[in-house]
Amino acid sequence: MLEKKKDADGDTSYSISVGPVHPALKEPVKLNMSIEGEKVTGVDFELSQVHRGVEWMGTRRNPIQIMFLAERICGICNICHIMAFSKAVENAAGIEVPARASYIRTIAAELERIHSHVLWAGVAAHELGFDSVMHYTWKLRENVLDTIEYLTGNRITKAIVTIGGVRRDIHEKQVPRLKETTDYYLKSFDKLGKIFLKDPVVKSRCRDTGILTKKEALVTCAVGPTARASGVRKDIRVDETYAAYPELDMKPMMPDMVTGETRGDVYDRIITRLLEVKQSAEIINDCLNQMPEGKIVYEEKIPKLLAELKGVEGEGTGRLEAPRGEVFHYVKMVGEDSPYAWKVRAPTYNNMLAWVPMLMNEQIADIPIIAASIDPCMSCTNRAVVAGKTSSILTQENLHRLSVEKTRKIREALK
Amino acid sequence: MITMQKELFRQLFKRAFTNQFPAKHAPKSVNALLEAVGKGKAKLNPPVPVPENFRGKIAYDKNKCIGCQLCVKVCPANAVVFKPKEKKISYHTFRCTFCGECVNVCPVKCLTFTDEFLLADYKKD
Numbered sequence: 001m002l003e004k005k006k007d008a009d010g011d012t013s014y015s016i017s018v019g020p021v022h023p024a025l026k027e028p029v030k031l032n033m034s035i036e037g038e039k040v041t042g043v044d045f046e047l048s049q050v051h052r053g054v055e056w057m058g059t060r061r062n063p064i065q066i067m068f069l070a071e072r073i074c075g076i077c078n079i080c081h082i083m084a085f086s087k088a089v090e091n092a093a094g095i096e097v098p099a100r101a102s103y104i105r106t107i108a109a110e111l112e113r114i115h116s117h118v119l120w121a122g123v124a125a126h127e128l129g130f131d132s133v134m135h136y137t138w139k140l141r142e143n144v145l146d147t148i149e150y151l152t153g154n155r156i157t158k159a160i161v162t163i164g165g166v167r168r169d170i171h172e173k174q175v176p177r178l179k180e181t182t183d184y185y186l187k188s189f190d191k192l193g194k195i196f197l198k199d200p201v202v203k204s205r206c207r208d209t210g211i212l213t214k215k216e217a218l219v220t221c222a223v224g225p226t227a228r229a230s231g232v233r234k235d236i237r238v239d240e241t242y243a244a245y246p247e248l249d250m251k252p253m254m255p256d257m258v259t260g261e262t263r264g265d266v267y268d269r270i271i272t273r274l275l276e277v278k279q280s281a282e283i284i285n286d287c288l289n290q291m292p293e294g295k296i297v298y299e300e301k302i303p304k305l306l307a308e309l310k311g312v313e314g315e316g317t318g319r320l321e322a323p324r325g326e327v328f329h330y331v332k333m334v335g336e337d338s339p340y341a342w343k344v345r346a347p348t349y350n351n352m353l354a355w356v357p358m359l360m361n362e363q364i365a366d367i368p369i370i371a372a373s374i375d376p377c378m379s380c381t382n383r384a385v386v387a388g389k390t391s392s393i394l395t396q397e398n399l400h401r402l403s404v405e406k407t408r409k410i411r412e413a414l415k
Numbered sequence: 416m417i418t419m420q421k422e423l424f425r426q427l428f429k430r431a432f433t434n435q436f437p438a439k440h441a442p443k444s445v446n447a448l449l450e451a452v453g454k455g456k457a458k459l460n461p462p463v464p465v466p467e468n469f470r471g472k473i474a475y476d477k478n479k480c481i482g483c484q485l486c487v488k489v490c491p492a493n494a495v496v497f498k499p500k501e502k503k504i505s506y507h508t509f510r511c512t513f514c515g516e517c518v519n520v521c522p523v524k525c526l527t528f529t530d531e532f533l534l535a536d537y538k539k540d
Contacts, residue, residue, distance in 0.1 A: 062488070062489075064516060065490070066491075067491070068491035068492075068514045132419060132423055136422060139432050142432075149465075149466055150467075152470075153466075153468055153470035153515065153528075154469075154470050154513065157513075159513075159514045159515060167515075167519065168468075191422075195418050195422075198418070199418070302485070302516070302519065306489075
């Protein structure tokens with residue numbers, strides 16, 4: 001499988017495989033690449049290296065239990081799964097969510113988007129070799145995590161959404177703290193913009209690296225910020241009506257708003273995500289101003305809700321925009337305690353296909369930042385093995401070192 | 416990275432952002448530190464206080480419990496187990512995911528949240 005080849009011109013090419021098994025990987029994936037010298041000439045990857053059986057577990061639990069199981073599909077973007085599942089069940093059962101609950105759901109989802117994008121910015125800085133930037137951005141992220149804890153009771157898993165509404169209200173005395181957070185991020189946006197977008201080293205590392213053209217993005221079905229950075233105007237928050245988004249004035253964030261052009265490279269993906277941090281802070285402010293009074297949940301008594309859901313027969317779908325792109329949940333109920341079928345599709349599944357055109361003709365040292373640029377739901381895919389006669393192992397540290405060295409060279413060249 | 420260098424220089428004069436919990440530096444011997452704390456010679460840094468309505472360890476009031484089993488029905492992690500003889504429940508902290516659905520569903524409010532979150536222990540209960 002991994003071998004040294006010689007083509008007709010006598011050039012030697014190697015096969016290199018990245019992944020798949022690493023204890024830190026949530027969704028292990030294996031990338032097989034052919035390389036000639038430093039250049040990547042062929043990319044292929046194998047999915048489904050691990051099967052957790054979450055959906056199977058779901059068909060043995062009642063909808064209230066599944067909500068919290070769904071929340072644990074992803075550690076970073078967890079509210080999108082619980083919301084998409086609730087939406088699918090509400091769709092199947094014909095339950096209407098009260099207006100105030102929709103607004104609270106929107107606020108929680110946007111707080112999560114801020115935390116996810118700022119976390120990603122830190123990871124990107126780490127992959128480029130700027131570790132102090134990584135710690136700085138993660139320090140900025142603490143504010144939103146504390147606010148989430150203040151609002152929902154825990155820092156990461158919010159458990160605020162329930163079928164037919166939300167479980168916790170936003171009280172009058174909590175509003176100032178939320179406003180403080182949004183002000184903090186509107187202010188930090190300028191700082192982050194300066195650090196990431198004005199810096200010449202970051203620019204030369206990311207500009208024209210890992211290009212995904214608009215056509216390729218459409219062919220590979222890329223979603224979320226990855227697609228938007230390539231010029232595809234696609235945002236489920238605008239395209240589909242859910243939560244309070246139809247009542248808000250918003251449009252998809254595109255990189256050409258800042259630079260005036262769309263190249264679809266890593267730099268554009270940074271711009272898109274940073275713009276979305278600002279947009280999320282503005283959405284939260286709008287929500288707080290517009291939020292109506294009223295009920296926060298369709299049925300307060302959980303046993304009554306469960307009894308009602310038991311009688312439901314039919315199918316439902318839930319589609320929404322997670323920080324990484326579109327999340328899709330499908331539920332089929334047949335009048336039993338637990339659903340007959342439950343299917344989940346997370347955004348990384350779509351975005352990973354975009355790795356193929358992105359990684360083509362790039363250097364090995366650029367693999368970490370390109371792989372990270374789609375914000376894959378995995379902490380590190382950058383562990384590689386080179387096999388062949390002269391076998392050596394490219395570990396995560398080696399790859400990271402290559403990336404850091406390239407940054408240093410560029411910095412010296414720019415001096 | 417001039418912006419970043421300015422920021423880093425500013426950080427030099429600021430208080431550390433991290434809460435150094437439980438001690439400022441890793442002690443040479445944990446037991447020696449704990450002994451010193453016991454004698455009152457050393458102090459531990461407290462953790463960052465938790466906000467109101469924090470979802471921490473769940474407290475169970477056995478006397479109030481009526482054995483309705485609603486919490487068993489809604490628990491996503493099977494952390495609540497019913498004991499048919501006593502008609503009471505037993506709650507397994509190590510299985511709990513702290514979603515708080517049992518606290519919401521309990522008709523007599525015998526299950527409540529506490530602020531406790533440091534749950535590492537040698538004993539399962």
